[in-house]
Amino acid sequence: MNPLRVLIVDDSATMRRLIRSILDADRRLEVVAEAGTAREARDAVNTHRPDVMTLDVEMPNMSGLEFLKRLMKHRPMPVVMVSTLTQKGSDVAVEAMALGAVDCVEKPKLGGGTDNFAKLADTVALAARARVTVARPVRSSIAPQQNRRFRRICLIGGSTGAVDAIERILQSFPADCPPTLITQHMPEPFLVSFAARLDPLVQPKVCLAQDGAVLRPGLVMIAPGGEYHLNVAGKTELRAKLHKGPLVSGHRPSVDSMFLSAVEHAPKIVAGILTGMGGDGASGMKALRDAGAKTLGQSQQTCVVFGMPRVAAEMGGVEQWADLDKVGEELLRLCESPVQMRVT
DSSP: OOOEEEEEEOSOHHHHHHHHHHHHTSTTEEEEEEESSHHHHHHHHHHHOOSEEEEESSOSSSOHHHHHHHHHHHSOOOEEEEEOSSHHHHHHHHHHHHHTOOEEEEOOOTTSOOGGGTTHHHHHHHHTTSOOOOOOOSSOSSOOOOSOOOOSEEEEEEOTTHHHHHHHHHHTOOTTOOOEEEEEOOOHHHHHHHHHHHTTTSSSEEEEOOTTOBOOTTEEEEOOOTTEEEEEEOSSSOEEEEEEOSOBTTBSSOHHHHHHHTGGGGGGEEEEEOSBSSOTTHHHHHHHHHTTOEEEEEOGGGOSSBSHHHHHHHTTOOOEEEOHHHHHHHHHHHHHSOOOOOOO
C-alpha cells in the first residue's frame, strides 16, 4: 500500500521541521510538501494533491480558518488543525472543526517537550481516511417545536467529526429540550471554547457541566474534560457528577463512563453515539440497551469516521440508525416515548 501523502502548513519553519520529523518516521505517511503561508499551501494542494493536511490555526496574512473555509468550498479534504492552547487558538480550532476539519492537535511549546505530538502520526493517518464533504450552514431553516413532552434524559457521545454533528443536532432542539449530557473527545481548553460557541447558536442553555448540577429541561451540559469524566448520579433527582479517575476506554472524558453511570436509570435514558474513531461508548451503549434504554447511532454514510457507531453496533448496542440531519429529531422523538420501568 502506498503511503498517505501529507502537506504540512505552518508559518514556523521550526514547527514544520518538528512535524515532518514525526510524520516521516511513520511508514504509513509521506510528507510531500510544506507551506508557510496560505498562498503556498494553495499551490502545494494543486501541485501535490495530498491526502491530508496539517494546518496551523494562527497564520499571517490569511488565517488558517479563512484558508480552511476556502479549501472546504473548492477542494474538500481531510485537515488536522494544529493549535496553541491560547484562548484565541482554542476558539478558532473549534470553529475550524465545525467547518469540517477532522481533528485538532495541541501544538507543543517550542523548547518544551513533544508529548502533545505523541499521537500525531496516528491522528493524521486516521484523518486521511475520513469522509469529508463541503461544509453546509449550521443553522436550520425550521424552528424547533416548543412545548413537547419529553419523558427521558438524552446522553450523546462523539469524537472525530462530532463538533459539526453536535452543532447540527442541537440546532433542532427546542428551548425546553430534554435534559442532555454530552461527552465529546477534546482537550479541556477546546471544550471550554466548544461550549461557549454553542450557547448562542442554539435555543437551549449550553454550558460545561458542574458537579452536582441538576439535570433539567432546557439544559445541555458538556463534559469539561481535563481530569474529569461526566457521569449521571442520584436516585429520583438526577444530577451531573464530575468524576476524577483514569482513562476509560482510552479516553477522559469517556463516553463509556457516562453511559455506564446511567445504566440503573436506563428506562429513562436515550443514548446517541456519533461519528468518531475507536470504540468508546460501545460497551456502555450495549449495557444501556440491555437495561431498557433507547439507543441511536449516526448512520455510516453521514459519519466522518464510522468507528464508534460501528463498534457499538457490533456489540449489539445500537437499536436504530439515523442520518445526521435526522439525528436531532429522532433523539427528541425517542425522549417523548413512554418510560416503562422494568420489574426486577
